Amino acid sequence: MQDTFLLVWRRAERFDPARGEADVWLAALLRYRAIDAVRRRRREHLSAAPPDAPSEDPDALAQLTATAEGAALQACLGQLPPDRRALLLRAFIGGRSYAELATEDGEPLGTVKARIRRALAALKICLSS
Amino acid sequence: MTDPAPQPTPQDDDDTLASEYVLGVLSADEMASCAGRRTVDPAFDRLVTQWEARLIPAAALVPPVPPPPGLLSRIESALGRDLDRAPAPLRALRHQLLLWRAVSATLAVACASILFLLARPSPQPTAAVLLPPGTGGFLVQPVGASVRFDPVHPPPVPPGRDLELWSLPAGAAAPRSLGVLPATGTTLPSTALPAGAAQLLVSLEPAGGSPTGAPTGPVLLATQLPAPP
Numbered sequence: 045m046q047d048t049f050l051l052v053w054r055r056a057e058r059f060d061p062a063r064g065e066a067d068v069w070l071a072a073l074l075r076y077r078a079i080d081a082v083r084r085r086r087r088e089h090l091s092a093a094p095p096d097a098p099s100e101d102p103d104a105l106a107q108l109t110a111t112a113e114g115a116a117l118q119a120c121l122g123q124l125p126p127d128r129r130a131l132l133l134r135a136f137i138g139g140r141s142y143a144e145l146a147t148e149d150g151e152p153l154g155t156v157k158a159r160i161r162r163a164l165a166a167l168k169i170c171l172s173s
Numbered sequence: 174m175t176d177p178a179p180q181p182t183p184q185d186d187d188d189t190l191a192s193e194y195v196l197g198v199l200s201a202d203e204m205a206s207c208a209g210r211r212t213v214d215p216a217f218d219r220l221v222t223q224w225e226a227r228l229i230p231a232a233a234l235v236p237p238v239p240p241p242p243g244l245l246s247r248i249e250s251a252l253g254r255d256l257d258r259a260p261a262p263l264r265a266l267r268h269q270l271l272l273w274r275a276v277s278a279t280l281a282v283a284c285a286s287i288l289f290l291l292a293r294p295s296p297q298p299t300a301a302v303l304l305p306p307g308t309g310g311f312l313v314q315p316v317g318a319s320v321r322f323d324p325v326h327p328p329p330v331p332p333g334r335d336l337e338l339w340s341l342p343a344g345a346a347a348p349r350s351l352g353v354l355p356a357t358g359t360t361l362p363s364t365a366l367p368a369g370a371a372q373l374l375v376s377l378e379p380a381g382g383s384p385t386g387a388p389t390g391p392v393l394l395a396t397q398l399p400a401p402p
Contacts, residue, residue, distance in 0.1 A: 072195070072225040076208065079197045083204075114230035121231075135198045136231050142198045164192045171227050 079139045120170035128163040135160065191220035195228050212329045212356075310394050311358065313373070320366060323358045328393050330356055330377070337378045339388060342371040353382045371398050 121129050134140050140148070146156045193199050194207040211218040309326030322338070330336055336356065339348035351365055354375055366373075375394035376383070383389045 072229055075197065075229075076204070079204065080201065083201045113226065117227065117230045132196070133231070135196050136228060139197055141200060142193075143200065145198070160193070160196070160198060161189055164189075164196065167227065168192070 083139075083141070116171055117167075120167050123170055124163055124166060128159060128166075131156075131159060132163050132167075187217055188220050188224075191217065192224045194221060195224035212327070311354070311375070313396070315363065316360070318363050319360045320363055321358065321360050322354060324356060327356055333380050334390070335378055335380050335382055336375050336393070337382045337388070339374040339376065340367050340371050341374060342367040342369060345371075347387060348372075348374055350382065350386065353378075366398070372396070373398060 121132070124132070131145065134148075135145060142153060142156055142160070145151075145160075146153045149156065190199075190207065194204060197204070199207065207217075207221070211221055309324075309328065311327060312321075312323045312325050314321050314323075328336075336354040338351040338354040338359075340351055341348040351361060352359075373394075373396050374388070374392050376388040376392045377390040378388070379390075
C-alpha cells in the first residue's frame with residue numbers, strides 16, 4: 045500500500061454541502077491541533093520568549109470583512125473595549141491558555157477568566173442581533 | 174421587591190465551557206476532555222459548533238508567512254497531484270506555528286486533499302484531512318512495516334458496542350475480520366492487509382466484535398484500496 049487512505053463516515057443528517065461549514069469545521073480542527081502542538085512545545089521550551097501580540101490596528105481587523113461572518117465578527121469585536129478585544133485576540137490568535145494569560149498580565153486567574161467570559165458573552169449577544 | 178438574578182443553568186455553564194474550548198483558553202487536559210465529550214454529547218457538540226461558527230472567522234487575522242523551502246514539493250510528492258489545484262494560501266501564527274487554511278473548492282464525496290499542520294521546530298509534519306462537514310473516520314497510512322489507523326473525528330460508539338475492521342479483497346465472497354478497531358486507533362502489521370485491490374470496511378458490532386465471523390451490524394465506514402502499482 046503506497047498511499048494514504050481515508051475511511052469516511054457520512055453522518056447524513058448533518059451533511060450540508062455549504063462551503064462555509066466545511067471551512068469552519070476544517071479551520072477549527074486545525075486550530076485544536078495547533079493549540080495542542082503549541083502547548084506541548086511550550087512545556088518543552090519553558091524559557092521561550094512570548095511572541096508578539098497579534099495586530100490590533102484597524103487595518104488588520106479589516107481583513108475579516110472578506111466574508112459575511114467575518115464582517116459581523118469584526119463589527120462585534122470593534123464594539124468591545126480595546127483591552128478586552130486585545131485579550132480575546134491574544135487568546136484566540138496567540139493560542140494562550142487562561143494560566144498563560146494570567147501569568148503574562150500578572151493578574152489572578154479568576155480575574156482573567158471573568159474578563160474573558162464577559163467578553164465572550166458580549167460577543168455572543170452582539171452576533172445574535 | 175425585586176426578583177433575584179437568574180441562576181446560571183447547566184446549559185449556560187456548558188455554553189461557557191464550549192466558548193472557552195473554541196477560544197482555546199482551557200488547560201491541555203480540559204481541551205482534551207472537551208474534545209472527547211463532543212463525540213458522545215450531541216448537545217455539547219452543538220454548542221461547540223455554534224461557537225466555532227462565531228469565532229473561526231478571526232483566524233483570518235493570523236498573519237501570513239511564506240512556506241519554508243521544500244514544503245510545497247514535499248506536499249506535492251505526498252499528494253501525487255498537481256499543486257496548482259491545491260488549496261492556498263498559507264497562514265501562520267506568529268510564534269512557530271504554520272497553519273494551512275483551506276479555500277475549499279467543491280465538496281467531493283470521497284477524500285479531497287491532505288493539508289499539513291507544522292509546529293516548528295518539529296521535524297515531523299502532522300497530516301490533517303479535509304472532509305465534508307459532519308463526516309469523519311480514520312486516517313490509514315503505512316508506517317514502516319505497519320499500517321496505522323488514526324481517528325479523525327471518528328463516529329461515536331455507543332456503550333456495549335465496538336467498531337470492527339474488515340477487509341474484502343476484490344472478487345472475495347465474504348469479508349475477513351481484522352479485529353476490533355478501537356476509537357483511539359490501532360496499528361496492524363502490513364501483512365494483515367490483502368496484497369491486491371480490496372475494500373476496507375468498518376462495521377458496528379457488539380462489544381468484542383461480531384460473534385459470527387461476519388458483520389452483523391451496519392457498515393459505517395468504507396474505503397477502496399487499489400492494487401499496488
